[in-house]
Amino acid sequence: MxxxxxxxxxxxxxxxxxxxxxxxxxxxxxxxxxxxxxxxxxxxxxxxxxxxxxxxxxxxxxxxxxxxxxxxxxxxxxxxxxxxxxxxxxxxxxxxxxxxxxxxxxxxxxxxxxxPDAAAESFSDLQKAINYSMTSFFTTGGLRGGSEALGKFQxxxxxxxxxxxxxxxxxxxxxxxxxxxxxxxxxxxxxxxxxxxxxxxxxxxxxxxSWFLFYKQVNKFGMVRVILNKWHPETKKLTYWFPTLFIMGLFFSIGLLFIGQYWLILFYAIYFLLIFIESSIRNGLIVGFKSIIACIVQFYGYGTGFLLSWYKINMKKVPERTAFPNLFFK
Missing domain, CATH: 3.90.550.10 (Spore Coat Polysaccharide Biosynthesis Protein SpsA; Chain A)
Incomplete structure (x- = not known):
């Protein structure tokens, strides 16, 4: 060959x-x-x-x-x-x-x-943190990191x-x-x-x-997923809503703190602790901390992009090329 x-x-x-x-x-x-x-x-x-x-x-x-x-x-x-x-x-x-x-x-x-997608030792702490967020089982199910992801491999x-x-x-x-x-x-x-x-x-x-470029990248990923669901409706999954629901839940858990309710924020604290521990074992404490930030940026960027795209395309029925012309080359 x-x-x-x-x-x-x-x-x-x-x-x-x-x-x-x-x-x-x-x-x-x-x-x-x-x-x-x-x-x-x-x-x-x-x-x-x-x-x-x-x-x-x-x-x-x-x-x-x-x-x-x-x-x-x-x-x-x-x-x-x-x-x-x-x-x-x-x-x-x-x-x-x-x-x-x-x-x-x-x-x-x-x-x-x-x-798979891996990070070399020469990479910066930011690159390692973002690589972790993009490849970890805790964040993407290992989609890019070499894990046997659920369903067919894309x-x-x-x-x-x-x-x-x-x-x-x-x-x-x-x-x-x-x-x-x-x-x-x-x-x-x-x-x-x-x-x-x-x-x-x-x-x-x-x-x-950078953090901003990472946000822009995953925000577009979220927007595109809704378009792909429209083109290929048989591939729709409830799991695509997870980042949106994750961020909504995080904001809600912070709001609950003002009325003395701590139960929901504890679940997020445990989740972030698991990310910190796993990433720190792989890459050190600084990368472990930045991996938490990367996770939040990733879920916020993807989740808000997905929600905006879902609203425009499924609720307002705007054609995808009209709604998001920056996602298409001529």
């Missing part, structure tokens, strides 16, 4: 340099290529790519800006592989990554896989594999962003393609992020 790494990038040559360095150090003995899709960047990574051409088979493509989903589609159309490995530009691969993928697919082939495009056959049948990613990856996964299922988690095929996801 010939693999093509598909990496869209927008104004981030420094991230591409780290990613290509990690790819050049893979211990996989087979041939593969790396397709870099420059999505209309002003600060391009062309020079960075040229420095790695002797150690990595790179196909550098420049195109006008159309978003990450369309850029991935463009790259897959130009790629030579029969299996595509889609990565975000801010990922770093461990040297055994491709070996784990190849062994898994040779043993149990699937047309789409996803791998790969995410920061670390995702897709066969050429599946790409041709589904036409790849849609114009929505974020949310293009779960939308693709659902369409894969509808076309009888299987997905799987390869727990050993993790990447170090070095998000360039």
């Amino acid at each position: 010939y693999y093509s790494f598909i990496v869209p990038v927008y104004n981030r040559p420094d991230e591409i340099e780290k990613l290509l360095l990690s790819i050049s150090q893979l211990n996989y003995e087979g041939a593969f290529e790396v397709v870099i899709i420059e999505d209309g960047s002003e600060n391009t990574c062309k020079t960075v790519c040229s420095r790695f051409r002797e150690s990595v088979n790179i196909n550098y493509l420049f195109k006008s800006n159309s978003g990450p989903g369309d850029s991935r589609n463009y790259g897959m159309k130009k790629a030579n592989g029969d299996y595509f490995i889609i990565l975000d530009s801010d990922c770093i691969l461990p040297e055994s990554y491709l070996n784990h993928v190849d062994r898994f697919l040779k043993k149990k082939f699937v047309d789409c896989y996803g791998g 790969p995410r495009s920061f670390n995702m594999g897709l066969s050429k056959k599946a790409f041709i049948v589904t036409n790849g990613f849609s114009k929505i962003h974020p949310g293009e990856d779960p939308d693709l996964t659902i369409r894969l299922w509808k076309n009888n393609f299987e997905t799987a988690l390869i727990s050993k095929a993790y990447v170090y996801h070095e998000r360039r992020i």
Whole structure:
């Protein structure tokens, strides 16, 4: 099997340099290529790519800006592989990554896989805290962290594999962003393609992020989920309401304190204590404390985004592109 790494990038040559360095150090003995899709960047990574051409088979493509989903589609159309490995530009691969993928697919082939999201020791405390919040069983059910999540596994495009056959049948990613990856996964299922988690095929996801950017990211995740529920009503789950109800309950528990009622806040205190203990064991006390903040930001951002989107789309019946034009590329 010939693999093509598909990496869209927008104004981030420094991230591409780290990613290509990690790819050049893979211990996989087979041939593969790396397709870099420059999505209309002003600060391009062309020079960075040229420095790695002797150690990595790179196909550098420049195109006008159309978003990450369309850029991935463009790259897959130009790629030579029969299996595509889609990565975000801010990922770093461990040297055994491709070996784990190849062994898994040779043993149990699937047309789409996803791998976990991990934090390297070099990451900042904030990056580690956000990584914990995004991957912990206590916050997301281990959806991104390599746990066997409830129900079918939905790969995410920061670390995702897709066969050429599946790409041709589904036409790849849609114009929505974020949310293009779960939308693709659902369409894969509808076309009888299987997905799987390869727990050993993790990447170090070095998000360039702040508290505010994290909030904006998860807020969009919440908005998009309602749109996906509209497009694919058979995928609706009550659990998607959990962040909204969690935040409403937290505010209500704080209000109860003013009338001397402490029972509800105790449940939240126990929950936050469990997060603090688990994250501190993994990452230290400072990250443990910041993980509590990350959890609150994540649930507040996602929960309020979900509620707003649900109100506009389901109650006011506003078309999704009219309600949230910033979530769609033309």
